[in-house]
Amino acid sequence: MQMTGAEIFVRALADLGVDIVFGYPGGAVLNIYDALFKNTKVRHLLCRHEQGAVHMADGYARASGKTGVCLVTSGPGATNTVTGLATAYMDSIPVVVFTGQVPTLLIGNDAFQEADIVGISRPCTKHNYLVKETKDLARIVREAFYIASTGRPGPVLVDMPKDVLTTPAEYDLPKEVSLRGYHPNYEGHPRQVESAVRMLLTAERPVVYAGGGVILSNASPELAELARQLSLPVTTTLMGMGAFPGSDPLCLGMLGMHGTYTANMAISHADVILAVGARFDDRVTGKIDEFAPHARIIHVDIDPTSIQKNVPVDIPIVGDLKDVLRKMIRLVKGKKEAAAFREKTSAWRGQTAAWAKTHPLTYKQGKGKIKPQYVVEQIYRITKGNAIITTEVGQNQMWAAQFYTYDRPRTFLSSGGLGTMGYGLPAAIGAQVAMPERLVIDIAGDGSIQMNIQEMATAVQYRIPVKVVILNNGALGMVRQWQELFFQGKYSQTCLPQIPDFVRLAEAYGAKGFRATRHAEVPDVLRKGFAAEGPVLIDVVVDPGEMVYPMVPAGAPLTKMLLV
């Protein structure tokens, strides 16, 4: 049957099981919005800014494991998606962004609302397309979803000229994708896995270093099983929070710049490191030449380019973590070598426990101003650890990672790689759309929240009951922390004297606003806010002088932590 490109597009989304699109209309995509008007299968959520739309698709993807979808117009609509794409790209999140484009004949003519979004987005997408003919559209839509969600996931952009959307063609959605240049490898090489297990079993001081890849590959059960079989201490990256239960006695907490003393000491003294789905990012390794000086490294990742990129690796394994960890479990489960290994490494676990005891994450609440760490701890208590937490970027993000315990994957959603302020609120909305029955909370900063605050209107319009808790320190706190420590306290442009009244701002949007200014009222205000219906913004006025510790100064080795 002949259909227009726009109808083909909407039909393909429906046939691929897309239930929601986060978007914003404009001239170049009018035909798609017309087709959506008639369609009942694909729901559309009208955002207030295209950056918000991409973060929503991203939050939806992180919370659910499904691919998030976003639709915007050409030119400014397309360029507004760039930060969202780069955010998803750095964190390997499956998102497909569809952009309108000027008619094919006008491309390159500086036409009205033309932007070379394929060129602009090339370095921040896993792949992108310019659709040249309507007959290719359905196939490309299918390929885009396939590429975004397989192998190492990532964002894909599809640019659709207006004439491609108005021209009719036969609807033909291919059953299968065949891309001769794209074959992600899922199966870890059995002999490499055997060598890895052999090396692991020689360890006296083993550490598992787990990243966001564990969550992306849904390999948390396997990671937990392997760790328990061998009593392996596990540290996670910021992206790996929840990949391994934070309350498990084997969990050392987060490592890196604001990691726990225990995790940083353990990785620095380890003799074998099993790195799974992590990429030795500079925020994790500190000074790279002094990272884990005693360790032999086993690195498992689905993306070969992640391996040997920053550190030399002794045993590389390319494959899906789920597959590789299963193979490893099979080699150790119930074996007497495993029992002997647990026995010989018990002194090491004693050491990590001793570090944890002498240097826990800590702060002092006292009688004065509200400590932000206290607020996060109270959020944990009140939600019993059952909420999905999103974060903004800065101190709020680090405290959210440190003082809330994540026991399950897909419950901590944060822009780790790009560090995008303004991520948390739209990501929370996307996560709430994916998980309507869960409590979703954005732990925010007073600076970051203002970068995508307009999405409160989206939350109100669609009655998406996200809760935002602002750790309001009147400052771009994390930047100010660096000025305090490394620039002699010269607070250049990091104080925010002009902050809106967030309670009234929430009310202006039609949401509910709450405020806490004394520490004694924090639990009550939080409880009331979380219990209130619909979107809620809770402004907690916290101690502006509080800093995030431990801290490894940029470029220092992990053992040189500044402590409280």
Added chain:
Amino acid sequence: MRHTIAVLVENEFGVLSRVAGLFSGRGFNIESLCVAETTDPKVSRMTIVTSGNDQIIEQILKQLNKLVPVLKVIDFTGTETVDRELVLVKVNADNGNKAEVLRLVDIFRAKIVDVAPRCYTIEMTGGEGKVSAFLQMLRPIGIKEVVRTGKIAISRGA
């Protein structure tokens, strides 16, 4: 170390910018790059000369392989290859040095492809050593302009 890498890619719009962008975006270096269609019109072949330590070359090869339209990546290092480059050179040719130019053209099995009153344009192909030796010999005579294609390479044997 210098490496010559052949990259087979889908012959489609935008592939060159993906490859070039990968090199510039990651700070890899391109010394030369040649592209043309293969016997299969759907496939193009690029020959890239690059340099870097082992770790960088490993990253370059892996990153190239990761691009969706890249079908195959071959690093020629350590394999027997035939490689060639084509150069076009304009040299001064007045009465005092015409004979010398002709002698060099003969020795290097080059060809004069254009003649003007005080200038010869010479075409020459060869491996790296031959090309640089030829240009070195011409330099004292006076090179006005040089155009080089960059290297192409193919493995020896069947």
